[in-house]
Amino acid sequence: MSEPLRCLIWDVDGTLADTEDAHRHAFNEAFAAAGADWHWDRSLYRQLLKIGGGKERLRHWLAETHPQGANLDDMVRRIHADKTTRFQTRLETGAVPLRPGVARVIAEARAAGIVQAIATTTHRGNVDALLGRALGPDAVNGFIIAAADQVARKKPAPDVYLWLLERLKIPAAACLAIEDSVIGLASARAAEIATVVTVNPWTEGDDFTGALAVLDHLGDPDHPCRALADGSGWVDVGLLRAWHGRSVP
Ligand code: XBP
Numbered sequence: 001m002s003e004p005l006r007c008l009i010w011d012v013d014g015t016l017a018d019t020e021d022a023h024r025h026a027f028n029e030a031f032a033a034a035g036a037d038w039h040w041d042r043s044l045y046r047q048l049l050k051i052g053g054g055k056e057r058l059r060h061w062l063a064e065t066h067p068q069g070a071n072l073d074d075m076v077r078r079i080h081a082d083k084t085t086r087f088q089t090r091l092e093t094g095a096v097p098l099r100p101g102v103a104r105v106i107a108e109a110r111a112a113g114i115v116q117a118i119a120t121t122t123h124r125g126n127v128d129a130l131l132g133r134a135l136g137p138d139a140v141n142g143f144i145i146a147a148a149d150q151v152a153r154k155k156p157a158p159d160v161y162l163w164l165l166e167r168l169k170i171p172a173a174a175c176l177a178i179e180d181s182v183i184g185l186a187s188a189r190a191a192e193i194a195t196v197v198t199v200n201p202w203t204e205g206d207d208f209t210g211a212l213a214v215l216d217h218l219g220d221p222d223h224p225c226r227a228l229a230d231g232s233g234w235v236d237v238g239l240l241r242a243w244h245g246r247s248v249p
């Protein structure tokens with residue numbers, strides 16, 4: 001007998017919102033501001049997204065392209081801090097809306113008494129800026145948040161999910177994660193949490209073996225998603241419960 005769904009865990013980048021191009025632009029602006037003639041185009045960034053976390057991504061790229069570089073850590077820290085400021089400024093303009101269906105499912109889950117949490121490799125300030133702009137300044141209070149700063153290892157390690165399970169005192173079998181990437185799916189599955197994947201242009205076509213369902217987005221009545229077996233065009237809490245009920249603990 002499977003556990004009923006008690007907690008919905010949201011990934012942030014690529015799942016709540018299509019933030020990655022804003023991250024990429026902010027990185028490129030921070031490179032220019034630091035006087036570096038580096039530029040991450042879309043095709044390179046797609047490859048780099050396999051490394052979770054902005055600092056880790058930059059450190060990985062520098063180690064590959066500038067192996068002789070000294071004192072990388074200090075440079076990475078400074079550039080990443082500037083990139084974070086630029087990214088949040090971009091979010092505050094409202095340039096990055098929530099993905100289809102996200103605001104509706106958050107509201108439905110809240111009304112249904114389902115606990116909601118966030119598991120992300122990005123920084124807490126980015127989560128506050130995104131949700132604050134999209135849903136209002138108090139919106140973050142509706143979530144238990146596990147962000148980059150709270151754990152030692154980023155996705156695909158399960159640390160953010162394990163941190164949440166410990167904090168929530170809810171068994172993994174009573175949770176459902178929504179992720180957009182292979183590393184996100186691996187992280188949730190390593191914590192034994194059933195996972196639905198909504199892809200985006202950065203992750204479409206990747207191998208999501210192990211996901212309960214793979215969709216282009218959660219859909220809304222006026223913006224239906226593809227690939228729902230029942231043809232309804234959008235995901236609601238009833239469907240999330242049905243998928244979760246089919247998951248093998
Ligand atoms: C995806 C990421 C993030 C962002 C960059 O996060 O890998 O690292 O690309 O964020 P999510 P920072 O787990 O939400 O999908 O630069 O703040 O690290």
Ligand code: MG
Nearest residue numbers: 011013014180
């Ligand atoms: Mg993601």
